[in-house]
Amino acid sequence: MENMNEVEILIVEDNPNDAEMALRALKNNNLTNQVLVVGDGEEALNFLFAKGKYSKRNQATRPKMVLLDLKLPKVDGLEVLRKIKSDPATRMIPVIVLTSSKEESDIVESYRLGVNSYIVKPVDFDKFVDAVRELGLYWLLLNQNPS
């Protein structure tokens, strides 16, 4: 990806299979926006707050949507969510938690931290595609970039 400033959808997912399926689900739904996939929480935060290898990125340009897995190496999903929602610069970015956990504590904690949607990844890919379509379209359309 040449221009990090054009990223519209950020996928934070450590499982490459899941990441691929997510991309395909987006593609199946004709969501061909600029998508960036990062494999851990730390890289996600570096991207969002223009740190590390993303320090040259213009922080003012924000992705239109973040698909966030909870179970992540280094910095876990809930911590990433907390950082996004506690910083005024990133608070407005819609975050959709995409996780295989149906644990109530995870769900409750995610909503408490201000998650916009919570999707339990279905094993059935068709249902996954359905869910991505519904929520992804909703938040992408709702969250039109002012520019």
Next chain:
Amino acid sequence: MIMNLIIKHLVSIGILVSCFAELTGEVTLNQWQRDTIVIASEPDYPPYCMLDENNEPVGFSVDLFRASADAAGLEVKIKIGVWSQIKEDLAHGRIDALPLVGRTPEREDLYDFTMPYISLHGAVFVRKGTDDINSVEDLKGKEIIVMRGDNAEEFVRREKISDHIITTATFEEAFRQLAAGEHDAVVIQRVVGLTLLDELRIKSVVPLGFQIPQFRQDFCFAVKKGDEILLERLNEGLSIIIANNAYETIRNKWFGPVVHTGMSARQVIRIILFVILPLVMILIILWIIFLRHEVVRRTANLNLEIEHHQMTMARLEDNQRTLKESEEQIRLLLNSTAEGIFGIDNSGVCTFINNSALDILGYLSPEEVTDSDVHKLIHHSHTDGSSFSKEDCLIFNALRDGGKAYTDSEVLWKKDGSPFEAEYFSYPIRNEDKITGAVVTFWDITERKKAERELLALKNSLEQIIEERTAELNSQVQKLNRSQTAMLYLVEDLNSISSELKEERRKLEYSNSELEAFTYSVSHDLRAPLRAIDGFSKFLMEDYYERLDDEGKRYINTIRANASKMDQLILDMLNLSRISRATISMTEVDMGAIAESIYMEIATEEEKQQFEVSIEKGPVVKCDAALIKQVWQNLIGNALKYSSRSDLKRIEIGHRKENGEVIWSIKDQGAGFNPEYKHKLFGVFQRLHRSDEFEGTGVGLAIIQRIIQRHGGRVWAEGEINRGATFSFALRVEDGDS
């Protein structure tokens, strides 16, 4: 003088001869009784000591001495000598006694004196016409003559009557000098002086009238100092002659009325007629007057005395009555006391005894005891019958020592010969500091002793009991100690068990957290590969659809179906695990309403058309709403599912109350089950139907059972194959729920 000496020597010889004659004639007589003594007399101390015409010593004192000596059995030889000489002779033991010695303090050192036989008063003799001497004091400055060594000399010198004292050898010489006009006065015993003047026929010298009290003289016989034997015998002789009137006779001889032998009978008669008779008559009249006066006086005195005697008598009678009353009172007192009381004299003989004592001892009257030896009567033996000697008896020992006695460990003996245990006190009776006997107070203490013995026995048995109890207690204490030790061990065990439990609990907590980690892992990680299997099968289907034949497409579909089934199994398992761990929060839930809403929620429109459903309303019970909802979901879901192939589609939900429980049941007319396997119904992943008949993972009923169990209730099922099934669960309700 020569004549005197010759006479003296003759007398001495005569004495010696007579003594010898007496000695030879009466040798058997006691020498002591027939002593001969030598005394000396003065020639000129009339009328006591003087010489008669034959120069023999005579006089009142000489006669008295002879008579006394005779009465005392003494022979007397008398020498004659002047006073100053014979006084010295006696002092030096040259003679044995003097018949006339005035007793003066100066002479006490030299002589011993018999009782006085006469007292003489001294007097002052002066020439007639001397008028300047009226008292002893007037003699001061006068020239006074006294006989040398006479007690008169001693007196004037002792009393310092005058500074000018002239002494003469005899009073004769003194009087002659005074009569011759020499000096002023002679001091001499009045009687001696008068007698001497009469003899000397001196008329010009007279005694003065005043007394000289200091010169009153007691006259005695004197012996040499220390000659007590002679003194005693002379006193004895003197006493005898005073007693047998010899003294009176001698006195009358020397001092009696002087009979003038020269008086004629006629003179005598005249004197009798004219002097004596009238005098006698006057005397008789005076005597009669005196007697009458005396009678009156005596009568008065007698009356007084009679009165006095009567008063004394009355007082005596009064005293006697009082005494009698006191005695009566004492007797009453003695007889009213419960104690036995008796008195004994010093020899142990009973002097009195009271009624209680008689009762106790079994005697009927005091006479049986009084005048008897009490020890022999009631105290003769010890308890064992052995003899009790009087020497050992406390009462008699105390009586002898004048002390008290007490004991309560002896027996006294009754009249009938039986002993009883007694307690007694003995106190001495004192009469004017002399112990005259003792009074003994006693009780029959048989009962008391018995009680004491019983008490002692009781005490001993108590002590034994106490010992036994103490031993029991000790053994109990030991047991307790052992129990305590056991308890300590138990506590130790409990502690170790408790720590084991803690360890177990820690392990359990650890495994719980592991389980949670496992569950989390399962829900995330186990499903991820399934997603990939399903997802990539789908991609294969989409991307390579043209290149797969029908069989290939079927394989892919089979893969995807199994992945889906496995996902469902995992979800159900997670569900069951979550229910087991979930916290239960009890709220009031209307069961009928819940069942109704669940049915409306899960039944499809088609099913709602086909099924005949009856749901009984109520009751409201306390339970976890979310979990109970799950129960109803599963039960109603099952009923719908297993009735799907049946013609009769009917579901009845009802409840009943039984023994404090509310029992709900849901009855369908579906496939039912083989009751033979009903124990497997609620097991996890247990299924009684094949999946191609009815879908399912076999977790639904297990979840129901888990939830009801967590509410403290029970769940069960009845059914038959193709005859429907009835699932029931019971929850315990408190009164007021329903």
